[in-house]
Every structure is written in structure tokens, then in C-alpha cells.
Amino acid sequence: MARALRNKPGLHLLTRFLNSPSPVHLHGSTRTLETLAYEEVRASTDKPYNLTAFVLHGLLGSGRNWRSFSRNLASTLSNSSPSIEWRMVLVDIRNHGRSADIEGLEPPHDMVNAANDLADLIKARDWAWPDAVIGHSMGGKVALQFAESCARGDYGESVVYPKQLWILDSVPGEVNSENSDGEVEKVLQTLQSLPSSVPSRKWLVSRMIELGFSKSLSEWIGSNLKKSGEHETWAFNLEGAVQMFNSYREKSYWSLLEHPPKGMEIAIVRAENSDRWDSHVIHRLENLANQGGDGDEGKFSIHVLPNSGHWVHVDNPNGLLEIVAPKLASVRPDSS
Template sequence: MATRTIRSKLGLVQLTWFWNRSSNVGLGFNKFSKRSVETLAFEEVRASNEKQYNATAFVLHGLLGSGRNWRSFARSLASDLSSNAPSSVEWRIVLVDLRNHGRSAEIQDLHPPHNMMNAAKDLANLVKSQDWPSPDVIIGHSMGGKVALQFAESCMSGDYGGTFRVPKQLWILDSVAGAVTQENADGEVEKVLQTLQSLPSSIPSRKWLVDHMMKLGFSRSLSEWIGSNLKNSGGDGEAFAFSLNGAIEMFNSYREADYWSLLEHPPKGTEILMVQAENSDRWDPEVVRRLERLASRGEDESEGKVTFHVLPKAGHWVHVDNPKGLLELIASRIASLA
């Protein structure tokens, strides 16, 4: 184990690295712990380690992303909940790297098929392996939203055993509940995946990748985001921090998965909060109308409920385009949970 202390603008930062594949990092008022296990890699974000947590929110990234993409938002959420949640509730945020993504791409035990069902089962296995209670909240962006819905559906069916309960809140961020047909897809994701498949196994540099993708017509923001997922390959070049073939399998499963039945009959005690990014191009008008109808239904004591929200000033990358608005939308509702 090696420990070093460095000074940053936020004050003293202590980094403690555990070479048995775990580390703890404290940054200002936020405490982080990173662990890689044979189920999934994850990070914990808490406002303070002085109190034992008694409530948990999982954050699930989208296709080709990783938990670290949500680290800044998780810090803000943990801080807000620490200030505004009841004093008896101590929240922690768990940033998960889904199979084939981030540090989980290096884990050999995550066998195919790489689909929504197995991605959700990975979450259950993570909970079991760490001896955690079921998460109270799951926040899922894009593909991560469908993993969250699958997790809830499998909990309802008893697939993970009787000790698992459906989360109290499911936040589905700019992800449609039904199958994504070819007619409703703009084809950009497919173009990105095809482009990545055509690249050399060793990428010369992040700058080279960004320039190359922009020459092919992709936007700078998208190109730089793809470039942010590079890691040192140990040689002269860099490699992606995801398994491309596995991610493609997951994308195909994401497109085919349909969870309208879950939204039609959400489990008692659960709220499914569907969030549309105002400037997103992923929403068919009929899908929006269907969600609005579900959200306007009267209360049914035997079931949970669905609510529908529009996040202004945001495209698909909600946590980048309008992080303040997203935090205001989510934090107060999570803080209200008993």
C-alpha cells in the first residue's frame, strides 16, 4: 500500500492506494472509494465518512461511458443530500462501471450474452458480493436507464431472491422505455460504432482520434467525449476503456428491450421518473404522449407511479448540458424519501 498527500486548490487531498485492487480517495468535503471486484467495478461517493450510510443511490452510465463520467455530478448530489435530506438519513452514491465498460471491461468473469438482463443481474451480484442492502434509488442514463428498468423488473419477478426489493425511485434519463426501431433512430450511434470498429487497435493519441473523427463529420463535443474514454495501453499508443464488441452487443439488446409493461404497472412503492432532455432528438411524439398519459393517471394504491419530466437547456448529455438543472430536479425528490 502506498500513501501520498498532495495539495490542490481544494486543500489537502489524501490518496491511499491499496494494491489489492481497491483504493480510497478523499477530496475536500467529498469522500471517494474505488474498488474492483469480480462482479463489477465501482466507486463510492459520500459527503462524509464520519457517519455510517443508510441509503444508497446507484448511478448507471450510458453506452461507451463509465462511472467516472458522472463523478462531478455525484459529488454535487452527495453534497446536496447531506445538506437537505433528513438528518437521520446518510446517503452514498455508487458509480458503477457496467460490463464491457470502464474498469469492468477488464473483468473476465462477465460472460456473454451481453444484454440488458445480464447487465442488470451484474448489479444484483455486486450487491450480494458486497453484502449490501438493495439500492434505494437507481439513476440510469441512456442505456443505463434500461438496465435500471430491467433490474426493477427482475426484482419484481423474484429473479434475484427474496431479499431484493425494487428501488423506491428509478430515474430514467433521456432513455425511451420501448424498443428503438430503425425508423426512430437517427443512425448516429451506429455510425460511431462502425467508425470505432475501423480504427487501429492502438490509437496514436487522443488528439489524433479527435481530429480523425471530426474529419469524418462528427461534432467536436462527441469526438472529444469518445477521446476521453482512452487509456494507456502499455505500449506506444492508447486503447479504449471499453470492450467494443461487447458494447455493440449491449447496444443491440438496448434497442430491442421493451419495458412499457413495467411502466403500465409499476410495483407498489416505486416511482419511475422518466426524464426527457428538451433538445434531445431521441423522442418520438407518440412516445411522449404515451408517457404523459401514464403520468396523468389517478393514484392506485396497489401500484407505484410514473412521472414525466422535461429537462430544459439539455441535449442527450444531460449531466454535461445542464448539470445544475438536473441536480435541482433529482436532489430534492431523493431527499424527500423517508
């Protein structure tokens, strides 16, 4: 599909890499507040965008992990409706990617503050509120927290709810470590035991494999290194990420799914082969989706992505596109 996009006349894929230092006066202070780092992906520069989706990565990832999928999604949506131009904003969540180097993103490092960062970015850039938010794994819970905070009025009276929320292979309730194989915990504990800088990516991958992790997981961890002099160091703030993972496990958003704000649709995509889901959680989601609404609240739906494990954008990106794109294509800009 990417080859076909490159060969299509007149189609320009725009990717902008941006840190977002914005002078913001907080409580009389004149210090500069730097908001989250992000990247923009659009299908064309020939016309202005009129819809925006935020794309949120998972634990130990970064926005760039979702670059390929976001390009294809933006292009698919542009082709389906020439009058609509989507902008995908690939955010580096606090403690991750280029946001790991940004000062001023103070603790506690939890879902509430990760969602607050999104609102701060919107306000600092003087953007309209996003029409959709797409979040994978931990990013899914940040998306749910953002929606909950919007509905609660935490961001002020000018807030506009996202019309669609896409939660990709992210369990919406509390995550009990006793019901999982503990792989994430093992990875975090292992990374904490390693030196903060390592000789090379090859060394790290070999070490992780020696410790019993799969080659694919070890190589993915290795992809999250950055050059620091003659050595490599983490492209994330490890201790901050650990705190965020603990918050991810503890937070529950069942009440939001049961009572979505009017005008919002929350869609959960469960990967068919994912090991994140307990049967009782699946049953509860299916019952909730079958209840329907009375018109006074928003909507909830659940979708199953076949032939995919947890890494939905890698295992079956085309299948994910087929689920997400048609619904997003129904979104229309607010009339001005």
C-alpha cells in the same frame, strides 16, 4: 457550486475507487468471480451512510462520467436532511470502464445480464439492496431491467425493490433506428473500422472530425482511451458494447411503467432538446403520468429538463439536480 462545497467547513467529499474481486462459489466451483468495478461517492465520512443510490452510465461511458453530479447530489441531500447520509455507487457496467477488464462477465452481453451483474455485486458485497437507481441512456434501460427482474423474483426472496428509479433521457420502449439519425450506429461502425490501438488521443479526435463527426463528440470518444505501451486503446470492450446497444434497442419496458411494483416510483427525465424522442412516445408517457394510481401499484412521473440535450449531466447539471434531489430527499431508510 463545487467551489462553495470545497470551502464549507467540515464537509469532506469522499470518493473511493474500487474493483470488487469477491470469492464466490458457483455450482460447486471454487474459482474467484470478479463482480463489477465501481466507485463510491459520499458527502461526509463523519457518519455512516443509511441510504444508497446506484448510478449507471450510458453506452461507451463509465461511472466517472457521473462523478461531479453525484458529488453535488450527495452534498445537496446531506444538507437537506442532516440525519440522512447517502452513498452513491457509480458502477462501471459490463464491457465499460474498469469492468471491461474483468473476467467472468460472460455473454450474452444484454440488458438482462447487465442488470444481473448489479444483483451479483450486491450479493458479493453483502450490501443492502439500493434505495434508488439512477440510469442515463443505456444505463436507464439497465435500471428498468433491474427493477423488472427484482419484481419478477429473479434475484431471490430477500430482494427489496428500489424505492425510486430515475431514467434519464432513455426511451423506455423499442428504439427504431429508422426514427433516428443513426449517429450512434455510425459511431460504432466507425470505431469498428479503426485499429484496436491508436497513436494518440489527438490522432483519434482528428480522424473522427475528418469522418464528419462533431468536435465535441470526437473529443468525448477520445476521452475513452487508455494508455497501452506507447499507444492508446479503448477503455471499453467494443464488440461487447455493440451487443449491448442492440439489446438496448430491442428491449421494451412499457409494461413496467404501466404497472410499477407497489412502493416504487419510476421517474423519467426527458431532455428538452434531446433528439431521442418521438412525439408519439412523449404523448404516451404524458398520458401514463396523468392517469395516476389506485394505491395498489407504484407511481410513474415524467419531467422535462430545460436547456439540455441528451448529455443531461453536462448540459444542465443544476437543473437536473433541482429535479432529482427533492424527490430523493423524501426517501427514508427502512426501519431495522
